[in-house]
Amino acid sequence: MYTIRQFLRPSNVEEAYQALTAARNNTVLGGCMWLRLGHRAIGTAIDLSGLNLDAITDTGDTIEIGAMVSLRQLETSELLQQQYGTLFRDAVSGIVGTQFRNTATVGGSVYGRFGFSDVLTALLALPAQVKLYRRGTISIEEFAAMPYEKDILESIILPKQIYAASYQHMRFQATDFPVLTCAVSCRDDVYRISVGARPQKACLAYHGSSPDAQRITDNLNFSSNMRASADYRRKICPVLIRRALKEVQVCR
Amino acid sequence: MKYVNTAVKKVDADALVQGKPVYTDDLAPKECLIIKLLRSPHAHAKIVDIDTKIAEKVPGVELILTCKNAPRHRFTSAGQTYPEWSPYDRVLCDDTMRYVGDVAAIVAADTEKHAEQACRLIKVTYEVLEPILDFETAKDNPIRVHDDDSFAKSPFHYAPERNLITSGREDFGDFDAEFAKCTHTVDCTYYTPAQQQCMMETFRSYAYMEYSGRLTLVSSTQVPFHARRHIATMLGIPYTKVRVIKPRIGGGFGAKQTSVSEFYPAAVTWLTGKPSKLIFTRQEAFACSNSRHQMRIRVRAGCDTEGNVTAISIESLSNTGAYGEHGSTVIGLVGHKTIPLYNKLKGGRFVWDVVYTNMESAAAFRGYGATQGTFALESTVNQLAEKAGIDAAELRLRNIAKEGAEVFMTHEIKYLNSSGLRGCITRGMELIGWNEKPHRQVMPDGKIRGMGMAICMQGSGIANVDTASVELRLEDFGFYTLMIGATDMGTGCDTIFAQMVADAMHCPMEKILVHGVDTDVSPYDPGSYASASTYVTGMAVVKACEHMTELILDEAAVRMNCPRETLSFDGASITAEDGTILSLDDLASALVAGPKTHQLVATASHGSPISPPPFMAGFAEIETDPETGKTDVIQMVGVVDCGTPINRALARVQTEGGLSQGIGFALFENVHYQTNGKMMTDNFMNYKIPTRMDTGEIIVDFSESYEPTGPYGAKSIGEVVINTPAPAIVQAVYEATGVRVTSLPITPEKILMGQK
């Protein structure tokens, strides 16, 4: 069981940050999807829904995805589809169900840096940046590798450029957590390939112009969990990478 | 006939689809004490001390029960008819914890938060013992799961000192000699996991005291009358002090054939006098209730060159977990509902051990042992067919029993009255394209399709054990009330009985009220399980209707003043030979007025000396991605012989639902424990039942037979429908990939790693 002592909906990010850092057990609310799974005693729960972070915005040379944008928005955004094809749609459409994706947020998904995160895998395949209130704007790779620290994730910033992209995943049951995820993007003959749910969290597995699925796999570490063994993951990883590469080549 | 064998809307449909408050938690009084259970974190431990002093100080805490102060009467929670064969191996709060989740303390408080807070403040000192977590090592293990005074009335060798709740052996002919004579033989061992029932409504009950000092329990149960006995036994009070009411139920599938949540509100309300309620969390419903029995089954079978299966041996080991529950009865179906499918048998053997372990108890789940047995035997027969070079469906057609044939190795039926199994197989072959499509086909995208099939049987009630009573009343203005003790758990038995009464009494269904279940007013019925409702209770309904017709004619004869034999009753009125008419409405009103009042009440009971088997053939077409092992069901065809389907829509939906659960059992539903005995797959996040994207196309048809001992020719349908997908899909995967999976579920990993 979880408990919350106080609910706060700040009107600006500074207020949110002050509240977050005021006590150790204060926390930012994402989509609250898994709040009930934990046994946390939360002091102040900080709700960012008053900060206008719930839009996908075309700023001219970038596309900015607010932290409170829902996974469903990612899935259905025409703007994202114009730039990156079906990358985001394919990445999130297997996540639990429509109602879940209507409330689950990009910020919650990225901040959590969960091993099974489809969103993180997709973002890593693009030169995405994470805008943090205190630390400033950093690359998604740096953010993914960083230890957890108290900060307000405001948005994700993507270059407004057209990428050929593909998302591949292995799920045994249609809406289960993935057993392996893989995203590939390509622009100007430069490939970015990310692999997640190994079950360790996604990482940028390759960045260059001559990807070799087996060699990329050989450089990755895999582990076992109740869904699948490390051996199984290692065996299907090059399959998913090859399929993604093939799809990207068709896109181009 | 107007209603039987048609698709009638369920009598409770409108209430359900409008979301009316009709389930247990919707009806509970707001002022109920909330109950939370403190559960053991250890798979095996002794409680050395349990200190509740601080917990009692939490505001709103009304009662805390532990091994120090709880009633200590032994009981079983299994819902079994007399004679009760389940061991009495439980007390409400024991000082031994036998699995992770066993109840160490019961807390009742004014709010959920207070109850949970108090749970956290109870100090338990455990002496942690080594647990048995591998059921293959349980028998004669020096660690004893039950080292106490538990006992069983079971005739099947209850031996807790060996961790055995039952063991035994049956022989038909000489298996060893016949097996040695066979041209083709298969010897294979299979494993099935402890599948979870996963009804959408978890276990829940609330209790209150009546003005007369009696305990009333409202509960989501399949077995109200058994629950009454369980509670009275647990509290050591007379049965007359307990009343159990069943409202609408959000599914059961056998899980609620065992009392699970019932005991706790019963004890709290009995001891405090205050209403109380317990709603199981989904986590508790997974880890702390009951499941299907995990089994290891070795099958040896052989046939001659013509494919006549003459020798079958089934050796089974079943894991009942921490408590005996249904262990001694489930095991029987592993052999008794499988071997009799093969009618050319000359030598048969069925051997079993059922063991205690320090894991969640297993109890009843749709199929009840036949599911595991069917998986093992049908997988073996598919291998035999391959060895003999005979088509799998053709081999079945050569071996199944014809109507009227003597049936071997089942105690529940000697001769087969009805069988549509031949039609099930041939119709299924047509529907899936068995003879037209290749059984292995590489698709343009590189995926490979495969096809497989299996047959199965079940029972209709338990022969010589199950019983049902009903009461049919003619009410004023000529409508009927049918009182039943059978428990509609969404399956639609209330509707099916109304259909039967309407046809028998020649009246519209609107004239029939079906009431169930309140143990104070409903006639005795063991409840809805063992595929018994339609067949057993249905026959009681038919008898009651026949009796009611007699009563109506008797009364009409008196009032119309003419001989009874000259009267005819068409449902609306009674007509004499001279054309005089007495309407039923007038008769009914007259029967409840004045000195000649005589309300007509027809009661009937039914028990059956036989359990006629429904049959089914299942055909699966799957598609495997050979590079990843990922396997999708393309089509699952099921053709059922349930005798006469009383309600065509409900029979179809039952079948589709059973096939879907069978697909889950085959492909997805896996159980994992941590090394300390804690269940990891204790929520829908980690225990995956099929979504609507996982079942493929489900195609259902019926091959009707007419069962002369059943109501309107009906047999059962509830359970038989779950058994075929696992063996059919295993075979389809084998056809496609060459990988034969013998341990469920069939994961992509097993397929990929097994490919050569």
Place this chain on the structure above:
Amino acid sequence: MQITIAINGKNYTRLVDPDTTLYTFVRDCGCYSVKCGCETTNCGLCTVWMDGTPVLSCSVLAARAAGHEITTLEGVLEESKQFTDFLAAEGAEQCGFCSPGFIMNVLAMKRELSNPTESEIQQYLSGNLCRCTGYAGQMRAIRKYMEVEA
């Protein structure tokens, strides 16, 4: 804390704890159609609409829903009847416990998607689990409902 939530067009003002869920709130306001089937967001039984969008009420804090319009099955019985007549004719409500949440998502789908394919329907509704029916009867009812003129 005191909050006001509009449920089915009527304002309800209640004192709640900051950790009270919308699920608890709507049931306390008499919307018993809303059920809870899991604690892990997987089952879809608690589906209600928040400003017209289907959400899982078990995972929305009541405090966060304050000021929003919530719709439960009780509030759309006329609209839902168009679908539930088909559902009941198939017998595909079976135990009925998952029906309200499922119905709310079907209605939302009809409003959101025009001419969805079979797989789009399945995808949209994949977060609504049902253990009784195997989904096939539900699909037959949905197909008929999707043909009804809105």
